Amino acid sequence: xxxxxIEEIVQRLTxxxxxxxxxxxxIIWFKNGGKNEIRLLEVNRDTFPEDKIxxxxxxxxxxYPVPVRLADITPEEWEKVKKGLIPLxxxxxxDEAEIFERNKVLKTLKSNS
Amino acid sequence: MWSDAFLAQAxxxxxxxxxxxxxxxxxxxxxxxxxxxxxxxxKAYLLAGPTDTKVVSSTHRALTSFLQKVSRNHGLQQxxxxxxxxxxxxxxxxxxxxxxxxxxxxxxAAGGPNPEYPWEAPKGAFQIPSxxxxxxxxxxxEPRGHHLIRLIRIVLQKFHFLHQ
Numbered sequence: 001x002x003x004x005x006i007e008e009i010v011q012r013l014t015x016x017x018x019x020x021x022x023x024x025x026x027i028i029w030f031k032n033g034g035k036n037e038i039r040l041l042e043v044n045r046d047t048f049p050e051d052k053i054x055x056x057x058x059x060x061x062x063x064y065p066v067p068v069r070l071a072d073i074t075p076e077e078w079e080k081v082k083k084g085l086i087p088l089x090x091x092x093x094x095d096e097a098e099i100f101e102r103n104k105v106l107k108t109l110k111s112n113s
Numbered sequence: 114m115w116s117d118a119f120l121a122q123a124x125x126x127x128x129x130x131x132x133x134x135x136x137x138x139x140x141x142x143x144x145x146x147x148x149x150x151x152x153x154x155x156k157a158y159l160l161a162g163p164t165d166t167k168v169v170s171s172t173h174r175a176l177t178s179f180l181q182k183v184s185r186n187h188g189l190q191q192x193x194x195x196x197x198x199x200x201x202x203x204x205x206x207x208x209x210x211x212x213x214x215x216x217x218x219x220x221x222a223a224g225g226p227n228p229e230y231p232w233e234a235p236k237g238a239f240q241i242p243s244x245x246x247x248x249x250x251x252x253x254x255e256p257r258g259h260h261l262i263r264l265i266r267i268v269l270q271k272f273h274f275l276h277q
Contacts, residue, residue: 013254021256047260048193048203056262057135058254059143062246070259 006035009066014100015109017042025075027100030092033069039092041081042072049074053081055089115166119157120272126150127269140250141228141242148217148228154269155179161276173218176211180204183268188275192267207261210252217249 014027023046030039041053058068071089073081080086081094088094127150133143155175159182160166169175183189184204190197219227225234228242252258268275 017256024256042256042259044256046203048195048263050263050267054263054266056259057131059134059140059250061250061254063251064254068254070254072256072259072263 004065006038006066009064010038010040013038013064013068014040015105018100018102018105019109021046023047024072025102026078028094029098029100030088030094031096031098032091032093036066038064038066038068039089040068040070041078041088041092042070043075043078044072045075047072047074049077051077051080051086053077053086053089114160116157116161119153119160120269123150123153123157124269126153127265139243140247141245144217144247144249145228148214151176151211151214151265152218154265154272157272158183158268158275173221174215176215177208180208180211180264183275186275188271189268192271192274193264203260204264206257207264210249210255210257210261213249213252 010029014029017027018024021042021044023044024042025045026043028041028043030041033039039055053071053073055069055071058064058070060067069089073086077086081088126146130143130146130150133146134140136143152173152175155178156169158179159169159175162182181204184201185197186200187197190200193200193203195203216222217226217228219229222232224232226232226240226242226245226247228247231239231241233239253262
């Protein structure tokens with residue numbers, strides 16, 4: 001198990017994704033994955049819609065030493081998720097979610113550099 | 114048909130890949146299945162067209178060729194709700210990663226990292242697949258990695274739709 005705080009790993013991962021993928025507008029971190037698993041939903045205008053959330057598991061690596069379950073959806077699908085028209089994966093809940101906004105994250109990055 | 118046989122085996126290999134990738138077994142075993150599943154899926158697609166069986170069975174370089182062809186497929190454009198131009202641009206971004214997956218085949222690894230056999234690098238240092246950290250796992254965690262996984266899943270599921 002990682003000794004790094006999970007918040008730090010999530011911040012690094014989300015920053016990295018915002019930096020390398022222009023189409024990502026928001027990243028939602030579902031905190032009910034606890035400290036043993038990171039659950040992320042990326043709202044990406046350059047992905048394709050399927051009207052469902054398809055999650056893929058990513059193994060821990062030396063850089064991101066916690067398993068990551070990742071899915072991406074279009075902004076239109078995100079609106080449907082918020083209205084309950086597209087279900088979240090089992091065990092994922094918006095009640096315990098934190099939303100990272102592209103502009104805010106990248107602005108913080110610039111002001112820190 | 115050869116195409117159906119390759120598709121059936123690709124689907125089975127893909128299931129094993131996902132199962133192993135989520136397990137505690139060394140990642141080399143999952144990556145071996147990722148390479149095999151994508152190669153067989155690519156060959157299934159190529160064999161459903163005019164490509165000769167002998168040409169297909171003798172190459173490990175099928176995935177990138179398959180992606181280039183499938184990027185012009187009208188059925189896939191419909192399935193992904195993309196225009197011709199959007200799909201081609203989408204797939205183009207995935208080609209370097211697809212090339213990395215192809216290179217997992219020992220014959221293409223040029224004596225370097227591969228999930229099946231140990232290799233020597235640098236001289237005198239022997240690398241073992243089961244203890245090696247493959248760069249490709251980080252690449253799969255990138256958004257384009259996720260897009261490639263989704264594309265492969267769609268083609269596996271809707272394979273016959275692509276040939277209507």
